[in-house]
Amino acid sequence: MSRLLVEALAVAAKDLRTEFRTRVALNALGLFALTVLAAVSYTVGPYRITAEDRPFLLAVLLWIVIFFAALAGLDRSFVKEEESHTAPLLRLAASPTAVWLGKLGFNLVLIYFLMAILVPLYCILMGYKIQLVGGFALILVSGGYALAVITTIVAAIIARALTRGALFSVLSLPLLLPLLIFLIQGTAGAADGTAETVTSTLRAVLSMGGIMTIVSAMLFPVVWAD
Amino acid sequence: MRVADILKWLLFAWTAVVIVSAFFYVRPAEGFIGESSRIVFFHVPMAWIAVLAFLVSCITSVMYLKRRDPKDDIRASVSAGLGLLFAVLATTTGAVFARIMWNSYWNWDPRQTSITILLLIYAAYLALRGAIDDPERRASLSAVYAILAFVTVPFLVFVVPRIYWSLHPDTIINTRGSNEFDSRYTQVLMASLVGFTGLYIWLYTIGCRIEAIRQRRRQEVL
Numbered sequence: 390m391s392r393l394l395v396e397a398l399a400v401a402a403k404d405l406r407t408e409f410r411t412r413v414a415l416n417a418l419g420l421f422a423l424t425v426l427a428a429v430s431y432t433v434g435p436y437r438i439t440a441e442d443r444p445f446l447l448a449v450l451l452w453i454v455i456f457f458a459a460l461a462g463l464d465r466s467f468v469k470e471e472e473s474h475t476a477p478l479l480r481l482a483a484s485p486t487a488v489w490l491g492k493l494g495f496n497l498v499l500i501y502f503l504m505a506i507l508v509p510l511y512c513i514l515m516g517y518k519i520q521l522v523g524g525f526a527l528i529l530v531s532g533g534y535a536l537a538v539i540t541t542i543v544a545a546i547i548a549r550a551l552t553r554g555a556l557f558s559v560l561s562l563p564l565l566l567p568l569l570i571f572l573i574q575g576t577a578g579a580a581d582g583t584a585e586t587v588t589s590t591l592r593a594v595l596s597m598g599g600i601m602t603i604v605s606a607m608l609f610p611v612v613w614a615d
Numbered sequence: 616m617r618v619a620d621i622l623k624w625l626l627f628a629w630t631a632v633v634i635v636s637a638f639f640y641v642r643p644a645e646g647f648i649g650e651s652s653r654i655v656f657f658h659v660p661m662a663w664i665a666v667l668a669f670l671v672s673c674i675t676s677v678m679y680l681k682r683r684d685p686k687d688d689i690r691a692s693v694s695a696g697l698g699l700l701f702a703v704l705a706t707t708t709g710a711v712f713a714r715i716m717w718n719s720y721w722n723w724d725p726r727q728t729s730i731t732i733l734l735l736i737y738a739a740y741l742a743l744r745g746a747i748d749d750p751e752r753r754a755s756l757s758a759v760y761a762i763l764a765f766v767t768v769p770f771l772v773f774v775v776p777r778i779y780w781s782l783h784p785d786t787i788i789n790t791r792g793s794n795e796f797d798s799r800y801t802q803v804l805m806a807s808l809v810g811f812t813g814l815y816i817w818l819y820t821i822g823c824r825i826e827a828i829r830q831r832r833r834q835e836v837l
Contacts, residue, residue: 542759556746567774
């Protein structure tokens with residue numbers, strides 16, 4: 390168990406080191422998010438949506454920006470291994486589960502980094518007031534986790550296929566759509582202070598994230614070995 | 616006459632009786648405009664077959680990963696294709712019902728949203744199959760995706776429609792307004808479910824045979 394953790398941490402640390410060297414995924418994620426945020430803020434702004442519609446519509450825009458930014462960069466973790474032909478070496482160096490955990494850890498760092506910058510900026514620029522801040526934070530953390538789990542296994546699949554870039558969005562988005570629906574509803578609930586909606590959303594998101602974690606951990610060795 | 620031929624004729628007769636019964640044996644349910652409630656005898660079995668086909672696709676994908684038998688991969692892809700077809704039919708019949716009842720073919724009701732996402736997921740599965748050249752890699756990666764896809768089915772079929780308010784009628788329609796099916800409705804609906812399941816099995820068998828022949832021919836050409 391400890392060896393698994395050491396290997397997983399080594400994989401995640403290697404990915405973070407190479408990422409900070411080139412910043413391909415960070416640039417893709419960050420610049421995409423900031424550009425879309427600027428476009429949304431300029432065209433919609435804080436006052437164009439009526440007070441009644443604000444909790445829901447601003448939640449929709451927030452999660453669309455996060456999801457599409459994630460899709461712009463989260464496939465890098467596996468695609469770069471295939472492109473630089475380092476995947477065979479990684480197969481020798483670490484167990485499949487450690488590689489999956491390490492890549493998941495790397496994607497988690499990326500997505501939380503994106504959220505840490507994007508969400509406060511979004512709330513300031515769009516004037517998005519959240520009544521249940523704790524519930525909102527929990528939704529962000531659990532949503533980010535489920536998003537990272539699903540995109541990690543899909544990234545592993547598309548890295549072994551042709552036309553990788555287009556395929557990542559095609560395969561990820563339908564799997565992510567139920568999650569997107571839950572998160573939008575929960576965020577709107579946190580914004581207008583409906584604790585019940587936040588709780589039911591957290592239940593749905595955590596169960597989806599949990600099931601996807603178990604299934605991904607079981608299936609990843611097949612994807613990685615074939 | 617072979618057993619398969621007898622079963623085919625039996626299925627034809629069964630389906631014919633179900634169609635006639637759907638229009639003449641039961642009365643239109645109360646609370647529904649005109650004859651619209653009769654669509655339940657076709658819409659519900661189509662949705663059931665779509666979920667059954669996706670389940671078969673998931674099970675055969677698991678079997679492929681365990682046994683590495685190419686026939687399991689064929690079974691999974693054929694079943695996913697049939698599931699997609701029946702999901703499209705269920706969506707279409709649902710839209711026709713929505714037009715009669717609520718004067719709109721499409722209103723993003725949670726159940727309409729769920730079935731649209733399911734359609735997208737299985738269309739993505741077929742897109743993945745088209746993007747991998749190596750047959751073994753295609754089989755194993757699409758098996759993994761089919762299993763991931765099926766994991767979302769309970770969320771789409773059970774969670775989304777229950778969390779959000781829906782116009783979709785309960786799975787129960789009757790003439791008395793109590794929480795039970797009218798007995799004639801139950802009889803015809805159950806018979807229709809059996810008939811559609813038979814139809815699915817028949818289409819699935821033909822699909823698997825055609826795909827096996829196609830693969831054999833491809834190997835001969837190579």
